[in-house]
Amino acid sequence: xxxxxxxxxxxxxxxxxxxxxxxxxxxxxxxxxxxxxxxxxxxxxxxxxxxxxxxxxxxxxxxxxxxxxxxxxxxxxxxxxxxxxxxxxxxxxxxxxxxxxxxxxxxxxxxx
Amino acid sequence: xxxxxxxxxxxxxxxxxxxxxxxxxxxxxxxxxxxxxxxxxxxxxxxxxxxxxxxxxxxxxxxxxxxxxxxxxxxxxxxxxxxxxxxxxxxxxxxxxxxxxxxxxxxxxxxxxxxxxxxxxxxxxxxxxxxxxxxxxxxxxxxxxxxxxxxxxxxxxxxxxxxxxxxxxxxxxxxxxxxxxxxxxxxxxxxxxxxxxxxxxxxxxxxxxxxxxxxxxxxxxxxxxxxxxxxxxxxxxxxxxxxxxxxxxxxxxxxxxxxxxxxxxxxxxxxxxxxxxxxxxxxxxxxxxxxxxxxxxxxxxxxxxxxxxxxxxxxxxxxxxxxxxxxxxxxxxxxxxxxxxxxxxxxxxxxxxxxxxxxxxxxxxxxxxxxxxxxxxxxxxxxxxxxxxxxxxxxxxxxxxxxxxxxxxxxxxxxxxxxxxxxxxxxxxxxxxxxxxxxxxxxxxxxxxxxxxxxxxxxxxxxxxxxxxxxxxxxxxxxxxxxxxxxxxxxxxxxxxxxxxxxxxxxxxxxxxxxxxxxxxxxxxxxxxxxxxxxxxxxx
Numbered sequence: 001x002x003x004x005x006x007x008x009x010x011x012x013x014x015x016x017x018x019x020x021x022x023x024x025x026x027x028x029x030x031x032x033x034x035x036x037x038x039x040x041x042x043x044x045x046x047x048x049x050x051x052x053x054x055x056x057x058x059x060x061x062x063x064x065x066x067x068x069x070x071x072x073x074x075x076x077x078x079x080x081x082x083x084x085x086x087x088x089x090x091x092x093x094x095x096x097x098x099x100x101x102x103x104x105x106x107x108x109x110x111x112x
Numbered sequence: 113x114x115x116x117x118x119x120x121x122x123x124x125x126x127x128x129x130x131x132x133x134x135x136x137x138x139x140x141x142x143x144x145x146x147x148x149x150x151x152x153x154x155x156x157x158x159x160x161x162x163x164x165x166x167x168x169x170x171x172x173x174x175x176x177x178x179x180x181x182x183x184x185x186x187x188x189x190x191x192x193x194x195x196x197x198x199x200x201x202x203x204x205x206x207x208x209x210x211x212x213x214x215x216x217x218x219x220x221x222x223x224x225x226x227x228x229x230x231x232x233x234x235x236x237x238x239x240x241x242x243x244x245x246x247x248x249x250x251x252x253x254x255x256x257x258x259x260x261x262x263x264x265x266x267x268x269x270x271x272x273x274x275x276x277x278x279x280x281x282x283x284x285x286x287x288x289x290x291x292x293x294x295x296x297x298x299x300x301x302x303x304x305x306x307x308x309x310x311x312x313x314x315x316x317x318x319x320x321x322x323x324x325x326x327x328x329x330x331x332x333x334x335x336x337x338x339x340x341x342x343x344x345x346x347x348x349x350x351x352x353x354x355x356x357x358x359x360x361x362x363x364x365x366x367x368x369x370x371x372x373x374x375x376x377x378x379x380x381x382x383x384x385x386x387x388x389x390x391x392x393x394x395x396x397x398x399x400x401x402x403x404x405x406x407x408x409x410x411x412x413x414x415x416x417x418x419x420x421x422x423x424x425x426x427x428x429x430x431x432x433x434x435x436x437x438x439x440x441x442x443x444x445x446x447x448x449x450x451x452x453x454x455x456x457x458x459x460x461x462x463x464x465x466x467x468x469x470x471x472x473x474x475x476x477x478x479x480x481x482x483x484x485x486x487x488x489x490x491x492x493x494x495x496x497x498x499x500x501x502x503x504x505x506x507x508x509x510x511x512x513x514x515x516x517x518x519x520x521x522x523x524x525x526x527x528x529x530x531x532x533x534x535x536x537x538x539x540x541x542x543x544x545x546x547x548x549x550x551x552x553x554x555x556x557x558x559x560x561x562x563x564x565x566x567x568x569x570x571x572x573x574x575x576x577x578x579x580x581x582x583x584x585x586x587x588x589x590x591x592x593x594x595x596x597x598x599x600x601x602x603x604x605x606x607x608x609x610x611x612x613x614x615x616x617x618x619x620x621x622x623x624x625x626x627x628x629x630x631x632x633x634x635x636x637x638x639x640x641x642x643x644x645x646x647x648x649x650x651x652x
C-alpha cells in the first residue's frame with residue numbers, strides 16, 4: 001500500500017513538473033536576431049526542472065507523504081520512494097522526449 | 113493573356129522603372145513575365161546603373177524560378193538595354209552625327225540651312241550628347257528616332273551590330289511575336305530631355321524598326337497594339353547652371369529646371385494636338401506634383417548634366433507612375449479606343465501636405481487598395497525583420513536568421529539556401545528600405561519616397577521609418593501600419609507580436625496555388641503567408 005503511495009507521488013510530481021516545464025517553454029518568447037537564445041533557454045529550463053523533479057519527489061515523499069507505521073512499513077516506503085524518485089527522473093525525460101517529438105516544430109521541440 | 117512590356121526612358125524613366133521593379137518584388141504582378149527595356153543616351157547615367165543593378169539583383173534572387181502568385185518576387189523580369197551611342201568619334205554632337213559637312217558644297221549649305229532653321233547653330237548643334245538631350249526635345253525626338261532606326265539598319269546589314277542593338281532586337285522580336293496581345297507601357301518625364309523626346313516617337317520608331325528589319329513584311333498595327341505612358345510633369349528641381357559651367361561648347365546647353373513648368377505645359381499641348389501620339393497611345397496617365405518641387409542636387413556645386421553622378425533620390429510620383437503601369441496592365445476595359453484616353457486622380461491636400469491613403473495608388477475596386485497595402489506592408493515588415501531585427505543593415509545575418517529559426521523549429525526544407533543567396537535577399541531589402549554605410553544611415557527607396565510626402569501621411573505610421581540605431585532597436589515590426597487593425601496580433605498578456613508571428617510561421621507553409629517551385633520561392637512564399645496572415649487584411 002505504502003509502495004503505491006510512493007509511486008503515485010512520484011508520477012504525480014513528475015507530471016506536475018513536466019507541465020510546469022511546458023508552461024515555462026511556452027512563456028519564453030521567440031526571439032528575433034541572427035542568433036536567438038530562446039531555444040537554449042527552453043532547454044536549460046527543461047534540464048533544471050529535470051534535476052528539481054527527483055529532489056522534489058524525494059523531499060515531498062519524505063516529509064509530507066511519509067506513512068505512519070512500524071519500521072518495516074517505513075523501510076518499504078523509503079525503498080519505494082527511492083525507486084520512484086529514480087523512476088520519476090527517467091519518466092520525466094521519457095515524457096519530455098515524447099512531447100518534444102510530438103510538438104517538434106513548436107517550443108517544446110527545443111527540449112531535444 | 114496579354115504579354116507585358118515596359119520601356120523606361122531617361123533619368124526619370126529609370127526611377128519610375130525602379131519603383132515598378134519594387135512593385136514586382138512586393139508581388140503586385142502575379143504570374144507575369146515582363147520584358148523590360150532601358151532606353152537612354154547616357155550609358156553611364158547613375159539612375160540607369162542603379163535600376164539595372166536592382167533588376168539584375170531581382171533576377172539573381174529569382175534565378176531558376178518561374179512566375180508565381182501571392183508571394184514576393186512573383187513575376188519574372190527580363191531586362192534588355194539599349195542606348196544611343198554618342199561616344200565614338202564623329203558621334204559627339206548633332207553636327208557630327210548628322211554629317212553636316214559631308215556631300216557637295218551645295219548639299220552642305222542646304223543641310224546647314226535646314227539645321228539652322230530648327231536648331232540653334234552655336235549651342236544646340238554642338239553640345240555633348242552623351243549626357244542626354246538636355247531639355248532640347250525637338251532635337252532629342254529626331255535623334256532618338258534616328259538611333260532606333262540606325263540599330264534596325266545595322267541589324268539588317270548584319271555587320272558591326274552592337275550589343276545594345278542586339279538587345280533591342282530581342283526586345284522588339286518579343287513585342288512583334290506578342291502581336292495584338294502586347295501591352296507596352298513607357299516611363300519617362302515630359303519636362304526634361306530624353307524621356308520627353310522619346311515618348312512621342314517610340315511607338316512609331318518601333319513600328320519602323322520592325323518594318324525595316326522585316327524588309328516591309330511586318331509592322332505594328334496601332335489600332336490593335338496597346339501603348340500607354342505617363343504624362344509626368346515637373347516634380348523636382350536642381351541648381352540653375354552658371355555662366356562658367358556653360359562656357360565650354362559641349363556644355364553650352366544645360367537643362368534649366370526653372371523652365372520645367374513651361375516645358376511641361378508645351379509638352380501637354382503638343383501631346384493633346386499631335387495626331388501620331390493620339391493614334392498610338394490608348395492611355396496617358398497624367399501625374400504631377402502641384403506644389404513646390406524639392407531640389408535634388410543639394411550636395412553639388414554645379415548643375416549635374418548626367419553621367420554616373422546623376423543619381424537622384426526617389427519620389428512618390430515615380431511610385432504613382434509605376435502604379436499607372438499596374439493599372440494599364442491589369443485593366444480589363446478601356447483599351448479598345450481610337451483616340452488617347454487621359455487618366456488622373458487627386459489626393460487629399462491638407463495643412464500644406466499630401467495625405468496618401470491605401471486607395472490612392474492602385475484604386476479601390478475589387479479591394480485593390482487593400483491588396484496593395486497588404487503586399488507592400490508584408491515586404492516592408494520582412495525588410496525590417498531582415499535589416500532591423502536580424503540586423504542585416506549592419507552586416508549581420510538578416511534573412512539567414514529566418515533559416516536558422518526554421519532549423520531551430522525543425523523545419524529543414526530551406527537548409528539548402530546558401531549564405532550567398534541570403535546576402536542577395538538582404539541586399540535587395542537594403543535597396544528597398546535602408547542600410548548603414550560606414551555607420552552612416554542611408555535611406556533606401558521606400559524611405560526616400562516617404563520623405564517626399566512627410567509630414568503628410570503615407571500608408572505606414574511615421575514610427576515605421578526610424579533612422580537611428582537606437583530608434584530602430586525600439587521598432588516593433590508588427591505595428592508599421594497607420595491603421596491599428598492591421599497590426600500583428602499581440603497574442604495574450606505574456607506574448608508579443610513577433611512571438612505570435614513566429615507561431616504562424618511554424619503552422620503555415622507554402623501553398624499549391626502559389627505555384628512555387630524552387631526552394632527559395634517556397635521559403636519566400638512561406639514567409640509571405642505568415643506575414644500576410646498576421647496583418648489581417650480582409651481581401652475577399
